[in-house]
Amino acid sequence: MGEILIGSCSWTDRALVGSGWYPTGRRDAEGRLRHYAERFPVVEVDSTYYALPSERNSRLWTERTPDGFVFDVKAFSLLTGHPTRSAVLPAGLPGDPRDPRTLDEVWRRFTDGIRPLREAGRLGAVLFQFPPWLRPGVRAREILAQCAERTAGWPVSVEFRHPDWWRGEREAETAELLRSYGFAAVAVDMEPSLPSAIPPVTPVTSGRLSVVRFHGRSSAWGTGSKEDRFRHEYSDDELREWVPRVRALAARAERVHALFNNCCADAAVRAATRMRELLDDFRGREAEAHQSAEELPGVTRPVS
Structure with missing residues (x-):
């Protein structure tokens, strides 16, 4: 059984910082990360989607967290085909983000920015969350091939936002495509009634890692403000749906990252804590059942 790491999709989100989850005396940049890392073994860095990461920050993150703690880093917007403001691009580059020289330099700086995490063995994965307009097809395959070439040797996770990738017969084709690279x-939990909802499938395409991202089940996904889109309190029943699924992923991958993205106040860290408790309860009941079966009359323990 693989290792299951549970955490949230940010430790710096403004709503979390303002929720009071961080105690007095630990609300500066260093204190917040140390406080978080004492409670969870993994976190997703979403700030790297909005601005390129820096080597200095990556180095500080490794220094402020214990051995074994890992960071999943979200790929910069330009690298996944999302709109990117010229103001966040490196100075001196062509103004058009589509210019190949700009793209090459952004890849270089992104690579340099996460290097301290890679060298310290603290990079859990680089998350490529592709936009909803990236449909299955020839162009999408070209983009994935280019991504594979640029990220050779990196741990990479991929989240598709267009539901056709995982619908019907295409599910096996998509899984094989990711497996080939x-x-x-990335498995997704979100409001299932939405037309854009990603099916809650859980393919394992890498023996090293499987990822689940919990976006919450708000019906305002894709329409309201950020707070509206992610405002969701996971119930125990909703989390229990995923307990056997997460366990099944861990049976096929060396490590599973379960990350909560319902970033409204402290909802994500509370849901992560509760999911860990439910998984522990499940393991406990499983162990008790196994022990009881061994103690039944006529049951012989295997000789080791």
Whole structure:
């Protein structure tokens, strides 16, 4: 059984910082990360989607967290085909983000920015969350091939936002495509009634890693403000749906990252804590059942 790491999709989100979850005396940049890392073994860095990461920050993150703690880093917007403001691009580059020289330099700086995490063995994965307009097809395959070439040797996870990738017969084709590049497929939990909802499939496409991202089940996904889109309190019943699924992923991958993205106040860290408790309860009941079966009359323990 693989290791299951549970955490949230940010430790710096403004709503979390303002929720009071961080105690007095630990609300500066260093204190917040240390406080978080004492409670969870993994976190997703979403700030790297909005601005390129820096080597200095990556180095500080490794220094402020214990051995074994890992960071999943979200790929910069330009690298996944999302709109990118010229103001966040490196100075001196062509103004058009589509210019190949700009793209090459952004890749270089992104690579340099996460290097301290890679060298310290603290990079859990680089998350490529592709936009909803990236449909299955020839162009999408070209983009994935280019991504594989640029990220050779990195741990990579891929989340598709267009539901056709995982619908019907295409599910097996998508899984095989990701498997061919060694990319870990990201399973998604979101409001299932939405037309854009990603099916809650859980393919394992990398023996090293499987990822689940819990976006919450708000019906305002894709329409309201950020607070509206992610405002969701996971119930125990909703989390229990995923307990056997997460366990099944861990049976096929060396490590599973379960990350909560319902970033409204402290909802994500509370849901992560509760999911860990439910998984522990499940393991406990499983162990008790196994022990009881061994103690039944006529049951012989195997000789080791």
